[in-house]
Amino acid sequence: MTEPFTIRIFVPDGDPEGVRIVDRLNWTGKGLVIPRDRWNAVKSRSEFERAGVYILVGYGDDDQPIIYIGQADGVRGRIDTHAEQKEFWNFVLVFVSSNNDLNRGHITWLEWALIKQADAANRAVVQNGQRPNEPALGEGDKADTNAFLKQMLQIMPLVGVHAFEKARAILPAKTVQEVAALGGSQTDKDTIIVPANEEGFRRVFLGENCWHSIRISGGMLPRIKWIAGYQTLPVAAITHIAEVERIEPYGDTGKFRLVFKAPATSLAKPIPFADAKPGAMQGPRYTSRDKLLKARVLKDLVG
Structure with missing residues (x-):
């Protein structure tokens, strides 16, 4: 049975459609939702100097989501590049560790796991051109990183990202x-x-x-x-x-x-x-x- 949980969303500029910072009790991670037109204004935040994973999110002509999943030791430079070179995205969702516990091995595994999850859900066009093999992680690191991933996946629907969950079908009444x-x-x-x-x-x-x-x-x-x-x-x-x-x-x-x-x-x-x-x-x-x-x-x- 799924356990209940509480998340906290901080809106630093007072605009609920603007930048949002998401965390939860007893979690070592932090999520940040940044509209594309706000990126330059907030990219100097210290969180973007850390190792993390990010998801660029946009929509096609028929409203199907388009996503790109990436990772970097410091996500600021990578997102700067995407702001110049990728036209499709409307906002970016970034996950970092609040205590700098994520390293290159962790974020590489998280990137692989997110691509795999998005492919399985089949609810978005995944723009990543390659499908990497699972990176090697020690048993303990893998367990901890998988726990971090589960927390991320619980947060995503609450900030409007459903690309990683399988669609729940509605069955018509038949009688x-x-x-x-x-x-x-x-x-x-x-x-x-x-x-x-x-x-x-x-x-x-x-x-x-x-x-x-x-x-x-x-x-x-x-x-x-x-x-x-x-x-x-x-x-x-x-x-x-x-x-x-x-x-x-x-x-x-x-x-x-x-x-x-x-x-x-x-x-x-x-x-x-x-x-x-x-x-x-x-x-x-x-x-x-x-x-x-x-x-x-x-x-x-x-x-």
């Missing part, structure tokens, strides 16, 4: 009883309609049997059993539907990935945009599968 327990009936909305351009629809919706980077209102998450694809111009119609197997967080910005139970199937007859209001499919819409299968035009579903 009338389960839907009723959520406060609805079997005729309630259980289908999300998502807009997609032709290239994305064929590559992801049909090719990868999923759809991602979707915002879903919280109350709908466990209700969604089906996903329907609306192809934008030149098709301008709902053409396919798929049963949802699970819903996973996508990135760190409150979006989701829907994974299909089986490949999407074509509707017997596409549901055209027709005379729906302009902008009616600029974002996801909710309906029921029964209503969707009976619809003749989009306005029958979205008004």
Whole structure:
């Protein structure tokens, strides 16, 4: 059973979106979260003279996190270089020892372990070009460094970094009883309609049997059993539907990935945009599968 814990976050400049310093009782480490535009103002802090590991964090066009993991005997110079040469990152998360106990062997092992953990979680694009072998550490050093790593991994989600934890799937309700327990009936909305351009629809919706980077209102998450694809111009119609197997967080910005139970199937007859209001499919819409299968035009579903 996971034990409860308390962390402390100090905000030195009074801006909760600015620099944050994180520590916890009985831990020899310290975490620092620094927005890129604040780096030059704070890089003279003594913590950046120490040996440590750092994670550069940014986001791609579809909100998927992009990270780079590094280590150095003094992290200041390395982050300075990344500020000049790497464009993708928005902030950096740095971990150092509060008592200078980390040495080159420790931080090299931590870098290896973080890359391995991020690859296994598969929630971010890891920009590190190489995948090193596990560095050699003595039995005692390895145990201590692994304990330091566990403390780091507990802190990261609390400062908005989820790239090192496997996504926890949300399973849709499957029975009338389960839907009723959520406060609805079997005729309630259980289908999300998502807009997609032709290239994305064929590559992801049909090719990868999923759809991602979707915002879903919280109350709908466990209700969604089906996903329907609306192809934008030149098709301008709902053409396919798929049963949802699970819903996973996508990135760190409150979006989701829907994974299909089986490949999407074509509707017997596409549901055209027709005379729906302009902008009616600029974002996801909710309906029921029964209503969707009976619809003749989009306005029958979205008004």
